[in-house]
Amino acid sequence: MLFIDFVSLADRYPDMGAVWIALAEWSKDHSQVSYIVPHLVARDLAKIVPEELNRAFDILVEEQSYAQVYRVLNPSTLTFLPGAWESLTDVPDRIPDRWNMLIDTADAQIIPVLVKNG
């Protein structure tokens, strides 16, 4: 559950109504999700202009207690390796995967993720 007040956001940013509706529907369809992976959401909401979606994500960070962190995708499974970092430069050179095998992060994709603070 994302716990985002889309009604309030739509009131305050009426020019972005279509984005909030699309995000609210996405959130409803993905009720198990507790964080936002922007590039996966963007893929699902291909009809939304990327710039508008990015602006919506910026607003979530500014107003809805979301924080942007960086996580590393395991190149084999496309799931997250353990750990999250505030800055790209903080990401270690090697990270153990879920089976404790070390993955070279130079070979992996590092992506931004929005997580709820606290």
Added chain:
Amino acid sequence: MRSSAVYAAEAIRELAYTLVEKQCTLEDIQRLLRIYKPLNKKDVRVTAENKHDVVARNLRQAVDARLVPFERVLDLIRDSEENGAQHIFFYRPKNSAVAKLTRDGARVSTALWGEDWKAQKSFPRLLDEVPGEPDWCDFRLNDGAGWTAKIYGSGTRYENFGEEKVVGTDPVDGAPIYQRQYKRVQERTVLLVRWLNSGILEIRVPIWSSRKATEKMLATVWDSLSPAINALDFKPWLLTDCCTKMMRESANYQKVYCFSDSILRDSASGTATFSTMSEEETLFSVVERKQAIEAMLLPKKNCCERIAVTFLKQKQTDALSDDLRVIIAAHEQHEIVIGAKTTPAAVDYVVYRLREFS
């Protein structure tokens, strides 16, 4: 005049306090002090400004006043370095004769160090620095449950040092040649052997930066044990059936464990890997994923090859005070990996569960 034995005993105590401050958590030290506080509320102090004061003042004063036995300080050190952040390899004796010989802790210790080993070895031997060669440092009987023996060894880690630098150019094509610097760090390793009278031999080695290093440490333990225990007399305790059973029966154990990853094998030896997006999630939290796993495990020949399981905190007992993530049948089928530092009770709890599902 003070004898050399007194000086030696004092040196051991000093080293023990240094190790406690270095490797035990503040929480663990204070938990020990809290146990003895009711016996003498005035002289056993728990809180202090910082960890150094808790050790150098509170703990030291309590031990000096004989309110806390020094043996409990040694237990703190043991607990901090023997449990978790480890690969644990499990073996079973091939027959009852081997089990009987292994169960006899006195025979094992005598075979390793001779009749007079207690006087000669003065275990536990504390060590802060990195030893040159692996050497035994502890042996103890575990209240009728078996015995534990420990080796201090050394391991090498390589850490990046500084930035990559251009150190020249290729004379043939003029391309720049880069050099990267590494720092070699030698660290003390703790290798542990534990025999459980239920018929299980555990070998624990620390998580290291390469599989080769893990295997070398495992070989070191078997080699060191060889005067008393022959590796050929033991067979690996395979955990694949345990993984399969845990997965098949998970609905009945929702308050005991949950999964984040699994590898399932079908009847033609193909595999399917199921993983949550992040390790904080659980495999069965999404209906379609749960159904796919259940469908895959329906044929009896199919099995669960490897799982990453989180044993859930048990509020009713002291067995598991925090959630504990464990990889079962990790690289080898008789191996588990516990990534986090934990307590002896927590490791015992994991072994208890493994036995329950085997």
